[in-house]
Amino acid sequence: MQSPDDVAAAVGRNVRALRQQRRMTIDGLAAASGISRGTVIQIETARGNPSIGTLVALAAALRVGVASLVDGDAAPRVVVRRAAEAATLWSSAAGSSAVFRIGTDPPDVVELWDWTLQPGDGFDGEAHPMGTVEVLSVLSGRLGLRVGAAGHELDAGDTVMFQAHAPHRYEGAGDEPVRFVMVVLQPGDAGLVPPTSIAEAADQQVAP
Numbered sequence: 001m002q003s004p005d006d007v008a009a010a011v012g013r014n015v016r017a018l019r020q021q022r023r024m025t026i027d028g029l030a031a032a033s034g035i036s037r038g039t040v041i042q043i044e045t046a047r048g049n050p051s052i053g054t055l056v057a058l059a060a061a062l063r064v065g066v067a068s069l070v071d072g073d074a075a076p077r078v079v080v081r082r083a084a085e086a087a088t089l090w091s092s093a094a095g096s097s098a099v100f101r102i103g104t105d106p107p108d109v110v111e112l113w114d115w116t117l118q119p120g121d122g123f124d125g126e127a128h129p130m131g132t133v134e135v136l137s138v139l140s141g142r143l144g145l146r147v148g149a150a151g152h153e154l155d156a157g158d159t160v161m162f163q164a165h166a167p168h169r170y171e172g173a174g175d176e177p178v179r180f181v182m183v184v185l186q187p188g189d190a191g192l193v194p195p196t197s198i199a200e201a202a203d204q205q206v207a208p
Helices: 004-021 026-033 037-044 052-062 066-070 198-203
Strands: 087-091 097-103 109-117 122-125 133-140 142-147 150-155 159-163 168-172 178-186
Touching (some): 026 052, 052 066, 142 159
Antiparallel strands (some): 109 178, 122 168, 133 178, 142 150
8 A cells, every 4th residue: 555655746746747748737737626726736746645625626627537646656558459459440342441550548539540542442531620630651552632622642651640620531542552550639629629611721731
């Protein structure tokens, strides 16, 4: 069992790390939790043992469970997903596929996908919540990408990043299958960002 000093140190370390991950200032965390700025500073510097009520308020503001605040194990979490555990979540009659490799749980979602599209075959992606970003890197072949009204072609070694709140389409644009990896980044506040039009979204993409 952890001693009171160990608990205070773990809570301070975890609160500070979670606050920084969420890009919150001390004042921001204080306002979100209803706890004074001075108390937040005391907790982060392990100069006191917070009450259960304080822990609950901090956990709610940081969008985690209380266990995440008192966990004394500072070792980084490592999740390994073997090739056999990957899930093919989409496939077509032409032989195209989208394999989900690994991802994180909400509120801040990160997903890694492995795509193969046969020549002329494609996939239409729906608009994601505002704030969502997709990053694609072509491993082999040629990829056709359309975001809103803007079209682009990418060859092996090319990488693109775009805001994914407009409808988008991936397509095998060459004579051979195209394979690319895709990372989807959807922060916990996605959808809360003031919206722009699809035309504005397209204007913000990389030039063809």
